[in-house]
Amino acid sequence: xxxxxxxxxxxxxxxxxxxxxxxxxxxxxxxxxxxxxxxxxxxxxxxxxxxxxxxxxxxxxxxxxxxxxxxxxxxxxxxxxxxxxxxxxxxxxxxxxxxxxxxxxxxxxxxxxxxxxxxxxxxxxxxxxxxxxxxxxxxxxxxxxxxxxxxxxxxxxxxxxxxxxxxxxxxxxxxxxxxxxxxxxxxxxxxxxxxxxxxxxxxxxxxxxxxxxxxxxxxxxxxxxxxxxxxxxxxxxxxxxxxxxxxxxxxxxxxxxxxxxxxxxxxxxxxxxxxxxxxxxxxxxxxxxxxxxxxxxxxxxxxxxxxxxxxxxxxxxxxxxxxxxxxxxxxxxxxxx
Amino acid sequence: xxxxxxxxxxxxxxxxxxxxxxxxxxxxxxxxxxxxxxxxxxxxxxxxxxxxxxxxxxxxxxxxxxxxxxxxxxxxxxxxxxxxxxxxxxxxxxxxxxxxxxxxxxxxxxxxxxxxxxxxxxxxxxxxxxxxxxxxxxxxxxxxxxxxxxxxxxxxxxxxxxxxxxxxxxxxxxxxxxxxxxxxxxxxxxxxxxxxxxxxxxxxxxxxxxxxxxxxxxxxxxxxxxxxxxxxxxxxxxxxxxxxxxxxxxxxxxxxxxxxxxxxxxxxxxxxxxxxxxxxxxxxxxxxxxxxxxxxxxxxxxxxxxxxxxxxxxxxxxxxxxxxxxxxxxxxxxxxxxxxxxxxxxxxxxxxxxxxxxxxx
Amino acid sequence: xxxxxxxxxxxxxxxxxxxxxxxxxxxxxxxxxxxxxxxxxxxxxxxxxxxxxxxxxxxxxxxxxxxxxxxxxxxxxxxxxxxxxxxxxxxxxxxxxxxxxxxxxxxxxxxxxxxxxxxxxxxxxxxxxxxxxxxxxxxxxxxxxxxxxxxxxxxxxxxxxxxxxxxxxxxxxxxxxxxxxxxxxxxxxxxxxxxxxxxxxxxxxxxxxxxxxxxxxxxxxxxxxxxxxxxxxxxxxxxxxxxxxxxxxxxxxxxxxxxx
Numbered sequence: 006x007x008x009x010x011x012x013x014x015x016x017x018x019x020x021x022x023x024x025x026x027x028x029x030x031x032x033x034x035x036x037x038x039x040x041x042x043x044x045x046x047x048x049x050x051x052x053x054x055x056x057x058x059x060x061x062x063x064x065x066x067x068x069x070x071x072x073x074x075x076x077x078x079x080x081x082x083x084x085x086x087x088x089x090x091x092x093x094x095x096x097x098x099x100x101x102x103x104x105x106x107x108x109x110x111x112x113x114x115x116x117x118x119x120x121x122x123x124x125x126x127x128x129x130x131x132x133x134x135x136x137x138x139x140x141x142x143x144x145x146x147x148x149x150x151x152x153x154x155x156x157x158x159x160x161x162x163x164x165x166x167x168x169x170x171x172x173x174x175x176x177x178x179x180x181x182x183x184x185x186x187x188x189x190x191x192x193x194x195x196x197x198x199x200x201x202x203x204x205x206x207x208x209x210x211x212x213x214x215x216x217x218x219x220x221x222x223x224x225x226x227x228x229x230x231x232x233x234x235x236x237x238x239x240x241x242x243x244x245x246x247x248x249x250x251x252x253x254x255x256x257x258x259x260x261x262x263x264x265x266x267x268x269x270x271x272x273x274x275x276x277x278x279x280x281x282x283x284x285x286x287x288x289x290x291x292x293x294x295x296x297x298x299x300x301x302x303x304x305x306x307x308x309x310x311x312x313x314x315x316x317x318x319x320x321x322x323x324x325x326x327x328x329x330x331x332x333x334x335x336x337x338x339x340x341x342x
Numbered sequence: 343x344x345x346x347x348x349x350x351x352x353x354x355x356x357x358x359x360x361x362x363x364x365x366x367x368x369x370x371x372x373x374x375x376x377x378x379x380x381x382x383x384x385x386x387x388x389x390x391x392x393x394x395x396x397x398x399x400x401x402x403x404x405x406x407x408x409x410x411x412x413x414x415x416x417x418x419x420x421x422x423x424x425x426x427x428x429x430x431x432x433x434x435x436x437x438x439x440x441x442x443x444x445x446x447x448x449x450x451x452x453x454x455x456x457x458x459x460x461x462x463x464x465x466x467x468x469x470x471x472x473x474x475x476x477x478x479x480x481x482x483x484x485x486x487x488x489x490x491x492x493x494x495x496x497x498x499x500x501x502x503x504x505x506x507x508x509x510x511x512x513x514x515x516x517x518x519x520x521x522x523x524x525x526x527x528x529x530x531x532x533x534x535x536x537x538x539x540x541x542x543x544x545x546x547x548x549x550x551x552x553x554x555x556x557x558x559x560x561x562x563x564x565x566x567x568x569x570x571x572x573x574x575x576x577x578x579x580x581x582x583x584x585x586x587x588x589x590x591x592x593x594x595x596x597x598x599x600x601x602x603x604x605x606x607x608x609x610x611x612x613x614x615x616x617x618x619x620x621x622x623x624x625x626x627x628x629x630x631x632x633x634x635x636x637x638x639x640x641x642x643x644x645x646x647x648x649x650x651x652x653x654x655x656x657x658x659x660x661x662x663x664x665x666x667x668x669x670x671x672x673x674x675x676x677x678x679x680x681x682x683x684x685x686x687x688x689x690x691x692x693x694x695x696x697x698x699x700x701x702x703x
Numbered sequence: 704x705x706x707x708x709x710x711x712x713x714x715x716x717x718x719x720x721x722x723x724x725x726x727x728x729x730x731x732x733x734x735x736x737x738x739x740x741x742x743x744x745x746x747x748x749x750x751x752x753x754x755x756x757x758x759x760x761x762x763x764x765x766x767x768x769x770x771x772x773x774x775x776x777x778x779x780x781x782x783x784x785x786x787x788x789x790x791x792x793x794x795x796x797x798x799x800x801x802x803x804x805x806x807x808x809x810x811x812x813x814x815x816x817x818x819x820x821x822x823x824x825x826x827x828x829x830x831x832x833x834x835x836x837x838x839x840x841x842x843x844x845x846x847x848x849x850x851x852x853x854x855x856x857x858x859x860x861x862x863x864x865x866x867x868x869x870x871x872x873x874x875x876x877x878x879x880x881x882x883x884x885x886x887x888x889x890x891x892x893x894x895x896x897x898x899x900x901x902x903x904x905x906x907x908x909x910x911x912x913x914x915x916x917x918x919x920x921x922x923x924x925x926x927x928x929x930x931x932x933x934x935x936x937x938x939x940x941x942x943x944x945x946x947x948x949x950x951x952x953x954x955x956x957x958x959x960x961x962x963x
């Protein structure tokens with residue numbers, strides 16, 4: 006960070022100004038002129054918060070994808086199916102037990118087990134054969150999609166949030182001042198989304214700390230750089246691979262429960278989240294956890310602001326971001342390569 | 343063995359005098375002649391369902407898969423954007439030509455519409471390629487898949503140009519030279535003509551300097567660079583060439599189904615093209631057509647077959663997926679690879695009994 | 704930029720290869736330090752030395768695969784130090800590789816044809832080459848020169864190791880080479896294949912000079928007129944083959960070291 010400031014004082018200044026502007030936009034009461042240009046502050050803030058929380062969900066899905074890719078160079082195009090399966094499993098568990106939290110546990114465990122099976126049966130047999138791995142995972146996602154359609158049908162499912170999480174929370178952000186009295190009206194926002202945002206941040210920071218500050222993290226990152234060196238040092242590389250794969254898959258399952266809570270579960274969502282993961286990791290940088298976080302927030306914000314301020318072209322905005330990144334920084338914004 | 347043998351014969355100096363075409367024809371496998379005769383005479387004994395809905399459809403899908411095979415087999419680049427290129431050509435025909443959405447369609451004559459449609463689609467394919475070749479290998483699949491998805495969502499959201507969710511209906515081939523090309527037999531021959539042209543052109547180009555260089559780049563890009571070849575330009579040019587085939591197929595596809603809509607190039611069809619090419623075999627241009635025929639037959643008759651054996655007919659996707667998985671798991675070179683292996687096995691077992699009989703390899 | 708006339712003049716007078724004070728560092732490790740070497744047009748020279756003496760690094764610097772950290776390289780009078788590999792190839796410099804970098808999916812003749820094509824125009828041509836086209840003709844001449852005509856239509860991935868090495872030589876001879884770097888062309892060859900290689904090398908046109916890295920002294924000393932010994936990234940001794948062979952220091956360091 007300090008090195009960046011030393012090297013690029015101009016950019017640092019620009020970022021600083023932008024950050025101040027953003028804070029002003031969020032916390033200050035908007036003058037009428039600004040409202041005339043950008044619409045109500047409430048709409049802007051909702052788009053901002055929705056974008057960030059959607060980014061949190063994208064991060065949960067994409068971080069598993071990028072973790073698996075980063076360590077093993079395995080492109081798992083069945084990742085979206087794992088997401089949807091996790092959602093359905095979580096739904097079933099919540100229906101059965103009535104405990105929201107158990108949905109996450111069940112989804113994580115079951116999807117992680119499927120991840121282990123995938124790693125052992127498919128990826129280990131085809132080590133180094135990128136194309137075949139990709140094709141096989143496409144086949145698996147076709148099969149899983151049809152099996153899930155068979156079992157759960159084409160209906161929409163939504164996982165119910167527990168009482169203590171449902172309903173809005175009042176944030177300390179002023180929306181407008183009441184015209185009659187001048188009293189401030191505060192922005193309200195769904196509690197569950199904020200909790201999920203907080204949880205995603207905790208998971209993300211936890212993963213980063215695990216990878217960068219612990220011994221097992223060092224081993225994993227060493228495995229990225231030089232697999233043979235790791236094996237030569239007596240580390241059970243295969244075991245590490247299985248564990249990482251299980252964890253990445255489990256994350257997708259957890260993300261499914263999250264998605265099933267504040268959006269809904271239906272056939273086709275698997276592809277949607279696979280694509281979101283792809284775009285997020287292409288933008289953020291393959292195999293990088295901070296990259297996935299940055300990419301997820303950028304894409305989440307782009308989608309939400311797009312759908313508010315230019316509804317017909319929101320997808321184009323997302324796509325444009327991807328094209329720009331590919332054109333100017335093909336390895337992604339925060340790539341490990 | 344492919345229907346047409348690609349390797350040049352060991353023509354000695356003595357044969358140099360005879361006509362090249364003659365030599366070339368002599369190398370065509372007898373089974374290939376049978377297929378050619380069958381395809382040309384098909385309208386004599388097949389009804390319109392077999393003609394158009396089976397063979398016509400298979401040849402159109404085969405062409406799109408062929409454009410993928412060209413990129414993947416010769417260039418080592420698995421592009422999932424070919425179906426989108428085809429769909430864009432279909433869209434352009436609807437937008438510049440005639441469709442039921444008369445408030446959007448411009449009603450240009452066919453001789454203006456078709457070239458413009460092809461040019462725009464080829465441009466799209468080229469630009470996608472230029473983005474995709476900035477990275478390598480596995481990234482290509484992911485990036486082209488993302489582009490294909492963006493195309494799908496964009497056409498679904500955009501109403502001013504692409505007419506959103508419903509797309510365009512009543513797309514019909516024009517009347518040219520006094521022939522009504524929407525009639526079954528002329529339409530069949532139209533498809534057959536373009537499928538044959540693309541197939542032969544791909545075979546021809548694969549042995550041209552451009553095609554050879556592309557295969558060299560597939561095998562060893564760094565050395566090709568050192569030899570003085572512009573690797574990136576070659577790859578992008580390969581996308582352009584493949585897009586041309588996909589665009590022609592896309593126009594035929596829009597006429598075949600009488601409509602074009604976002605679903606034409608949804609994620610499902612995009613993946614289907616990959617499935618077709620891989621199941622058929624990516625090593626030879628005939629593979630995609632074999633894959634397409636198998637796909638169309640499965641797609642058309644699996645419902646009846648599944649129900650006949652007492653299963654749920656709607657599990658068609660499951661069957662396709664499992665079949666695809668089996669092929670990818672056991673024969674990376676698709677049905678062609680299976681056939682080749684079987685032939686190799688037969689040749690070997692023959693050789694064991696007959697020490698004088700030489701196998702082909 | 705030189706004019707054509709200047710370059711032509713330079714060609715007439717200058718050395719084929721003029722290496723001045725070339726060093727190459729990998730981090731703190733000096734793979735080459737301050738190497739200077741002059742080779743006359745048409746001269747054939749062997750570079751000998753134990754593993755890690757810097758021979759292949761020297762080749763990489765000359766061919767442009769890795770540019771040198773410091774120093775300059777002139778090729779027929781032209782400074783090529785900062786040229787990319789393909790610019791060097793266009794000027795007539797070729798090299799072979801120790802590890803096979805052939806195009807495995809293509810046939811023998813197509814490999815050579817591509818190498819010929821790379822230095823000519825029409826690399827994007829969609830028209831198939833005819834059998835009697837000039838480039839195709841020179842490709843099949845080259846295949847003939849390295850004795851691979853009988854298997855010219857086989858995919859390279861099916862060739863034996865020795866045949867692949869012979870094909871490497873053919874690729875290096877493609878176009879109009881003026882100077883070739885041979886990187887251990889005899890490694891892994893059978894005795895019969897070795898004598899075939901010696902024959903191919905000695906029957907090259909006289910104007911083509913080369914440097915050969917070779918462990919096998921029987922091969923190396925029979926195909927060159929001068930020898931450079933390298934040790935630890937430096938030039939250690941230069942001379943005629945018979946001088947080097949009888950040099951006591953060399954024998955201690957290299958020949959006597961139980962090296963095969």
